[in-house]
Amino acid sequence: MTVDAEYVLPLRWTDDAGLDELVAYLTDLRDLIDVTVVDGSSPERFAAHARAIPAGVRHLPVDPWPGHNGKVAGVMTGLRGARHDRVVIADDDVRYDEGALRAVVGMLDTADLVRPQNVFVPAPWHARWDTGRTLLNRALGHDYPGTLALRRRIVIDAGGYDGDVLFENLELIRTVRAAGGRVVAADRIGVVRRPPEVRHFLRQRVRQAYDDFAQPARLLTELAVLPLVLLSVRRPRRLLAGIAVVVALAEFGRRRAGGRRLFAATAALWAPLWLAERAVCVWLALASRLRGGVRYSDGRLRRAATPLRELRRRRAEHASRAGATT
Template sequence: MNTPIAGPSAEYILPLRWAAETELDSELQDLAAYLERLLEWIPVTVVDGSAPELFERHHAVFPQGVRHLQPGPAGGNGKVAGVMTGVRASSAELLVIADDDVRYTRESLAAVVHHLSSADIVRPQNYFDPLPWHAWWDTSRTLVNRAWSADYPGTLAVRRSALLATGGYDPVLFENLELIRTVKAAGGREKIVPDLFVARRPPKFRHFLKQRTRQAYDDFAQPRRLAAELALLPVIACAARLPAGRRRAALLGLVAAPVLVAEMGRRRHSGTAAFPFRAVWFAPLWTLERAACIWIALAFRLGGGVPYAETRLKTAAHSEAELRRRHQGKLSTMQGGARSFTDNPNKEQP
């Protein structure tokens, strides 16, 4: 079926910023074909912060129905400027915000929009398609996240009125977490849907390498996780110094534990439908990577922040307490009555 999803009350916003040295014609054609499919289901706005010559090239290739805008002034993370430009330009209440590598089907798009009938912000679950070897590696990280709590995808759905009531969110490194925390701090309700699977294209290997330390730096926004990850390298070093017999048992345990945790994450919330079993075997490699990269991230933190685009970002995301001080009660004073939830707005959904 090609009937629109939620009529004029829904819109898809895609922040984009490509560089000439990384842009491939095949990727541009793939994105254009995806946008053409999207237009059959939902209005689409692309907020494009690429250089002027690339902006014009994109404008020529994108389907005519796409609204193609330049972002407002950016400070720090340009993706946030792109998102907020699209949000302010939209007249729809139900917004799907997605990175350029996300690939919704009509069914998953309709589902995430539907969940906004009972939430201010909705978090689905991404999975990689296709799966080159480095995407298996990164999938193991997703599985570990699912085992302990929930993963952070490259797409969210949000009520426009709820986000605008906060005045927007800060251009930090972990921008999706900042968006979620900002809406929740203002009194919004988050709905996590870990069995709503949305595909995304894997990064190129060079970009994958660049993400290793940057993803570790995100954990400065999650202190308990940060402490656990900083402990990994000392634990591995201590195990390696044990006598031979105990060392073998300790190292085997350190290898087996991530595999078991990843398999727990794969089995939760129907994850076996999207995540092949093979991914769990990469969990020890990801754990070793994070054990090293978290200390590199700490060095960047002490040096003023992690490199991002042409700047450095020191703040991964603001704490929930800080954002509550700024935004608490803002949604309760919203005009227009867009929200109609009766239970605890900050109760995290399974």
Template sequence: MSTRTDTTSQAGARAPGQREPTAPGFERLDAEYVLPLRWSEYRTGDVLELTDYLVRIAPNLDVTVVDGSPDDIFAAHHQLWADLVRHVKPDGEATANGKVAGVMTGIRLARHRAVILADDDVRYDRPSLERMVAELHDADLVRPQNYFTELPWHARWDTARSLINRAVASDYPGTMGINRDLVLELGGYDGDVLFENLELMRTIQAAHGRERRVDDLFVGRVPPRAAHFGRQRVRQAYDDFAQPARLVLELSLLPLLAWSIRRPLRLAGVAALAAALAEVGRRRAGGSRVFPATSALWAPAWLLERAVCVWVAVGSRMLGGAKYGDARLKTAAHSVPALRRKLTRADGRPGRGRRSTTSRPR
């Protein structure tokens, strides 16, 4: 493993495309950036790319990296990042979904009410950070829109899923803004579910937190390796157990395709409908700025994938749940009514008694 003493300057020198961290006169934002990660191996290229990103955002706001990597990898990361950001291990009780322990550690350590949670592949720039912080001034949950910064074939494939989500509601990004005070008041959220982002969102909604979906705030995301993309297929389908109506609809896809397969016109109609729906999502809220015109054409491929994988997910459910590391997680996420009942039992009142509000882009 490589080691460096001058983290900021050498990281910038070794990672191509280094930009100035902030423009002259930019003030630090009143927010905390929390990045939970757990890497099982040390890949020099990935570490340098993430270090370059931390160099760029650290001058803009306080950053906490909660690193659940094995000790040797944590130590190598610490050499690079200790003088750049706050780099710590997860504390508190372990959770079946290890990411939740990292998120809650970061939230507890946050120095600001406004917290931006982001997976290690999310890439903000200064304008998107500013917009997130501004939206959090009067919201408890802010959901932006991710898009892939590069487009290998599997990123184009997965983009179709995001576009269909945008067409019918909103996508589920790998980043969100939250009100630290509210989350701490609620005692955090369940760490034994598969779809942990949805669980956090619904916990805030159950407390009548103010949600804002900003579908025109586009935040970049580095695409995964193709092998990792492949491992996500069934897990993403399993998430639908937290969304029963969607689950029923997607379970009907395979019988529909089987019914259509001997009638080419029917099959073409299903494919055209999927592409048209994705195109609606691409154009909504300015999406055409970041989603290429060909993106919607991948929707039929994604539809076929989901038609198969959702039935594989049903099989996983019968075996005890979706695989997550060495364990299986049966619950995808709890419903808002179930979480509201849990909160009511905890303190006799649902959260802080707020009325839930959801707003679209302004």
């Protein structure tokens, strides 16, 4: 039995090195769910993708959408053209198996948006490094995956979401919340994510740190890490105690919500390395902010995401204006 939902994959490639593996994934996926690839690649690559993508998978160009974040335009194109109300949005490196797909879509019976847990497979050194971030996120709340499942109608009725932000997944989550939707963190449902190439991983370090401007408390905490480390350099016991606390916190994140089934026993040991990286990159992100925003495509994006209270205020004003005209 096929899944009563749509799978939307926004795509914008400048290199087709992974095309054969993606096509193999889509070939299997099309037997489970209706699939739409929204392709913002160059005309030459778009044509090559159209030839390679298997029959039964819909391949669409990106429709115009306000803002500089091309992924938002791709997602909104897919949502507006979806043939189902239940939609799974996934980056091109996400790989669902049938069990995870059915579980996530099934949760939309009682939720408006579901955020599962991404797990890197395979796990080279840089994937294990970044898993440190994942475990700390799980310990302090929930991780932000490269895939979400949602009810299409709630986003369409909200007028879509902002395309001028960097942290587009958080913007989408907050848009659903501002519209009164129920958001569920499915931390027990692991969804495979392919690790990026090392060069791409390194390019993303400052950009990912810039996402913290959407979470001020986290931003201030991470900005404080580097000064605290520098003050502790001559006190190695204090430094070692801090490292131990970070590992323990990450291990708590690994153990909660069935995480031991998803993450390796040594995963928490990478958390101090990730935090050391973030302690430096968050200051570089601050410097980018002072220069007008982080580099994205051929320009800069200043905002990471819109505060939830602002989205709620805008929605209330829109509803008030709509009521005044009826």
